[in-house]
Amino acid sequence: MAGSDIFAEIIDGDVFNYYSDGQWNKSSSGKYVPIINPTTRKVHFKVQACTQEEVNKVIESAKTAQKLWAKTPLWKRAELLHKAAAILKEHKAPIAECLVKEIAKPAKDAVTEVVRSGDLVSYCAEEGVRVLGEGKFLVSDSFPGNDRTKYCLTSKIPLGVVLAIPPFNYPVNLAVSKIAPALISGNSIVLKPPTQGAVAALHMVHCFHLAGFPKGLISCVTGKGSEIGDFLTMHPGVNCISFTGGDTGIAISKKSAMIPLQMELGGKDACIVLEDADLDLVAANIVKGGFSYSGQRCTAVKVALVMESVADILVKKINDKVAKLTVGPPEDDNDITPVVTESSANYIEGLVMDAKKKGATFCQEYRREGNLIWPLLLDNVRPDMRIAWEEPFGPVLPVIRINSVEEGIQHCNASNFGLQGCVFTKDINKAMLISDAMETGTVQINSAPARGPDHFPFQGLKDSGIGSQGITNSINMMTKIKTTVINLPTPSYSMG
Numbered sequence: 250m251a252g253s254d255i256f257a258e259i260i261d262g263d264v265f266n267y268y269s270d271g272q273w274n275k276s277s278s279g280k281y282v283p284i285i286n287p288t289t290r291k292v293h294f295k296v297q298a299c300t301q302e303e304v305n306k307v308i309e310s311a312k313t314a315q316k317l318w319a320k321t322p323l324w325k326r327a328e329l330l331h332k333a334a335a336i337l338k339e340h341k342a343p344i345a346e347c348l349v350k351e352i353a354k355p356a357k358d359a360v361t362e363v364v365r366s367g368d369l370v371s372y373c374a375e376e377g378v379r380v381l382g383e384g385k386f387l388v389s390d391s392f393p394g395n396d397r398t399k400y401c402l403t404s405k406i407p408l409g410v411v412l413a414i415p416p417f418n419y420p421v422n423l424a425v426s427k428i429a430p431a432l433i434s435g436n437s438i439v440l441k442p443p444t445q446g447a448v449a450a451l452h453m454v455h456c457f458h459l460a461g462f463p464k465g466l467i468s469c470v471t472g473k474g475s476e477i478g479d480f481l482t483m484h485p486g487v488n489c490i491s492f493t494g495g496d497t498g499i500a501i502s503k504k505s506a507m508i509p510l511q512m513e514l515g516g517k518d519a520c521i522v523l524e525d526a527d528l529d530l531v532a533a534n535i536v537k538g539g540f541s542y543s544g545q546r547c548t549a550v551k552v553a554l555v556m557e558s559v560a561d562i563l564v565k566k567i568n569d570k571v572a573k574l575t576v577g578p579p580e581d582d583n584d585i586t587p588v589v590t591e592s593s594a595n596y597i598e599g600l601v602m603d604a605k606k607k608g609a610t611f612c613q614e615y616r617r618e619g620n621l622i623w624p625l626l627l628d629n630v631r632p633d634m635r636i637a638w639e640e641p642f643g644p645v646l647p648v649i650r651i652n653s654v655e656e657g658i659q660h661c662n663a664s665n666f667g668l669q670g671c672v673f674t675k676d677i678n679k680a681m682l683i684s685d686a687m688e689t690g691t692v693q694i695n696s697a698p699a700r701g702p703d704h705f706p707f708q709g710l711k712d713s714g715i716g717s718q719g720i721t722n723s724i725n726m727m728t729k730i731k732t733t734v735i736n737l738p739t740p741s742y743s744m745g
């Protein structure tokens with residue numbers, strides 16, 4: 250039950266407090282932000298609407314706490330992260346329940362997200378000890394014209410205050426994917442969770458609180474991104490922004506100061522299917538990849554580019570699987586659950602109606618009840634249809650029939666997005682050529698796109714992002730290089 254037992258202290262009446270200076274606080278704004286349950290479309294939770302003054306205080310505390318944290322031994326940082334991971338996994342049930350109520354994540358997937366997050370935190374602790382526990386030692390005489398009179402010591406040092414902004418679809422996992430690398434690297438963290446997903450995030454933050462991290466090192470401010478977002482991202486006290494979400498990230502990148510940015514944004518992940526593909530494997534991956542969490546994943550299959558000669562057979566196989574998908578509330582572990590907001594459902598409907606008007610083949614009747622949209626495969630989609638290019642973030646998947654691989658690659662590369670893609674073929678040589686030709690951060694061969702496992706590098710090209718995620722790359726991105734040069738009066742060469 251949200252806000253009960255060990256989590257009782259994070260709620261005040263029926264409003265969840267925000268976290269700063271090692272305690273749970275009520276905002277002086279006297280206002281709260283309602284969180285609408287996508288299934289009931291009624292207010293389910295309330296969180297504090299923090300003020301700009303409270304953001305200023307949080308960032309000041311983060312700056313102070315970070316100076317002390319940077320002097321904390323790596324092993325100690327790792328030890329606290331392991332503790333937080335254990336507490337997170339021990340209390341997965343109430344946190345998962347928040348995900349079910351706030352973002353309509355199917356119950357089993359919700360538990361998986363929390364366990365995966367605990368595993369990410371622990372892996373990050375170990376990786377940080379390795380990556381940050383070593384530096385580089387350079388000698389001057391490796392460069393022409395120099396004797397060995399200079400020793401150069403290089404190491405990775407923290408950036409300072411990291412602002413973490415995760416999206417609604419993984420409010421716990423995509424929060425810890427920023428928090429853990431920031432902390433192991435010696436940074437402090439200010440978290441601004443998505444409004445829908447905020448209570449799950451607050452519960453997660455409490456697990457870090459219970460682990461015993463120093464006061465002020467971790468803060469979590471709640472409030473609508475449209476209200477306090479710009480104040481946070483443009484704040485002079487912020488030294489790094491790690492953001493996952495939509496076009497908002499592009500706007501942030503234009504407003505932020507000259508600081509490191511890590512952005513993981515939208516995607517239009519294309520699935521290219523060749524004539525020799527295993528069509529049963531393709532159908533299974535397109536259904537899982539396109540409809541998991543109702544398509545609300547940046548790595549969801551967003552367009553299938555299928556060779557005409559196998560399209561009829563494949564579409565039939567996909568439709569047979571779509572017919573078996575369960576549809577309903579997340580509490581019953583349905584495959585397809587309500588999308589996160591009414592506006593999201595309206596956007597998806599707009600794309601469907603556009604496709605209908607322009608003559609796409611509807612493999613199922615379009616059906617919607619509130620935020621719940623039944624899975625829909627659109628065949629014979631053409632490039633003049635919006636859904637050929639836009640990201641529904643919903644359970645609607647377009648099939649474009651192609652007559653050559655080049656046509657598929659051309660469509661994929663014409664997109665503004667460049668997150669992931671996948672190709673199905675038995676010819677590994679062809680697969681490698683196609684992977685090299687696709688302008689995306691990752692190409693999956695014979696499987697649907699996916700960010701996990703979380704230690705793999707994960708990056709978007711073009712409008713899909715800036716920099717690279719994945720545990721090691723996130724740790725490195727949240728550090729900067731410091732060098733110290735020892736100058737000797739005369740050359741010295743260590744003898745064998």
Ligand SMILES: NC(=O)C1=CN([C@@H]2O[C@H](COP(=O)(O)OP(=O)(O)OC[C@H]3O[C@@H](n4cnc5c(N)ncnc54)[C@H](OP(=O)(O)O)[C@@H]3O)[C@@H](O)[C@H]2O)C=CC1
Nearest residue numbers: 416417442443444473474478479494495497513514547642
């Ligand atoms: N790449 C990915 O993994 C994801 C991509 N998306 C894409 O984004 C679209 C919208 O999803 P959504 O989650 O609403 O994405 P948004 O980009 O709107 O929100 C992502 C995060 O940014 C916050 N935010 C909103 N406005 C600002 C601002 N001005 N400054 C700082 N932070 C802000 C949000 O807070 P708040 O919730 O309070 O608005 C949320 O925490 C999806 O349809 C999908 O296309 C979405 C999720 C994940």
Ligand SMILES: O=C(O)[C@H](O)COP(=O)(O)O
Nearest residue numbers: 545546547548699700701
């Ligand atoms: O933002 C997203 O949608 C996630 O990065 C997708 O993660 P997944 O591929 O592990 O579901």
